[in-house]
Amino acid sequence: MTVDPLAEIVMLLEPTARFSKLVECAGSWRIHRETTAEPFYCAVLEGRCRVSVNGQPSMTLQAGDFVLVPAMHDLINESLNAPPAGVTTRPIEVREGCFRVGSEDGLAELRMWIGHCSFGSPDAALLVPLLPQVVLAREPRLAILMQLVGDETRARRPARELVLERLLEVLLIEALRCGGAETTSVPGLARGLADDRLAAALGALHARPEYPWTVAELAAEAALSRSAFFVRFGRTVGLSPMEYLLAWRMALAKRLLCEHDLGIDQVAKRVGYSSASTFSVAFARHAGAPPARYARMCPKGGNQPAGRQK
CATH class of the missing domain: 2.60.120.280 (Regulatory protein AraC)
Known part of the structure; x- marks a missing residue:
C-alpha cells in the first residue's frame, strides 16, 4: 500500500x-x-x-x-x-x-x-x-x-x-x-521525504503504523545500517525514529477515538499496541487523559477536543 x-x-x-x-x-x-x-x-x-x-x-x-x-x-x-x-x-x-x-x-x-x-x-x-x-x-x-x-x-x-x-x-x-x-534546510518531514533512503522508511512506517517496528527493521527499509539510519533520521527529521513513530501513533489514536465508534482495545491494536492497558498508559502519558475520557470529551461530529496538546 x-x-x-x-x-x-x-x-x-x-x-x-x-x-x-x-x-x-x-x-x-x-x-x-x-x-x-x-x-x-x-x-x-x-x-x-x-x-x-x-x-x-x-x-x-x-x-x-x-x-x-x-x-x-x-x-x-x-x-x-x-x-x-x-x-x-x-x-x-x-x-x-x-x-x-x-x-x-x-x-x-x-x-x-x-x-x-x-x-x-x-x-x-x-x-x-x-x-x-x-x-x-x-x-x-x-x-x-x-x-x-x-x-x-x-x-x-x-x-x-x-x-x-x-x-x-x-x-x-x-x-x-x-x-x-x-525550502529552508531545517530538520523536518519535508527533508526526510527528500532523502530517498529515509523516504522509504517513512513510507513503510506510515503504511503500517500498527506493525511492531524496530530501528533495525526501519533501517532495512532504508537500506542503511542501523547506526547510520538512526543518526541520519535524527539529523534530517529532527526526531529519533521511535519518537517519530510514537508521535504518529498517538496522533492517529486521537483521530480514531474521536471519529470512530471503536473500543479501546480496537484502537490500541490499530496503532501498534498488544493490549488496551499498555496503550492506555502510553496514551494518558502523552495526552494528559486516559483514552476513554478523551473519547468522551470529543464534540459530536468527530472533531478532536481542544486544548489537549502536550
Whole structure:
C-alpha cells in the first residue's frame, strides 16, 4: 500500500481558514507582522518585494512566488527601497478584502494575496515542527488556489466550511510538494521525504503504523545500517525514529477515538499496541487523559477536543 506521509500530516492538522485578503503596495513601505504562531501564506501576483521570517535572512520575492510559514513568529515584508530601519507602514482598507500599503496615489507596484489559517488538531504543536520552517515555492498555480480560498472565505455559499477545508489541504500540500530546493534546510518531514533512503522508511512506517517496528527493521527499509539510519533520521527529521513513530501513533489514536465508534482495545491494536492497558498508559502519558475520557470529551461530529496538546 502506498501512503503519502506529507498528505496524512496536513489532513491530520485540520486546517481552517481565518482570513485571506488582497494587498496592493506602492512607494516605500514596510509591514511588520508580529508573533501569531499560526500558519501564514502569501502569493505574489505582480511586482517584487522582500520578506524575512522568524529572523532568517530576507528573501526577494517576485510574481509567481508563494511563501508558506506553518508557524509564524515574526515576519517583515518590505519594498526593495524600504524606509529606514524601524519605520513601519499601516495598511489601509480601500474596499472589502483589499488593502493599500505605502503611497496611496498611482498604480500599485506590487499585488499579493496573503492569508492566515489555523490548525484544529490538538497535536499541532507536535506535527508542525515536522514541516519546514519556511517554504518558498515558485508555482503560479498556488496563487489561483489562494484566490479560490479568498473568494470562498467571503462568500456565504452552501458547504462553505467543507470547501474551505479541502482547498486549504490542497494548498498546503501543493506548497510543501512544490517547495523543493527552495525550502529552508531545517530538520523536518519535508527533508526526510527528500532523502530517498529515509523516504522509504517513512513510507513503510506510515503504511503500517500498527506493525511492531524496530530501528533495525526501519533501517532495512532504508537500506542503511542501523547506526547510520538512526543518526541520519535524527539529523534530517529532527526526531529519533521511535519518537517519530510514537508521535504518529498517538496522533492517529486521537483521530480514531474521536471519529470512530471503536473500543479501546480496537484502537490500541490499530496503532501498534498488544493490549488496551499498555496503550492506555502510553496514551494518558502523552495526552494528559486516559483514552476513554478523551473519547468522551470529543464534540459530536468527530472533531478532536481542544486544548489537549502536550
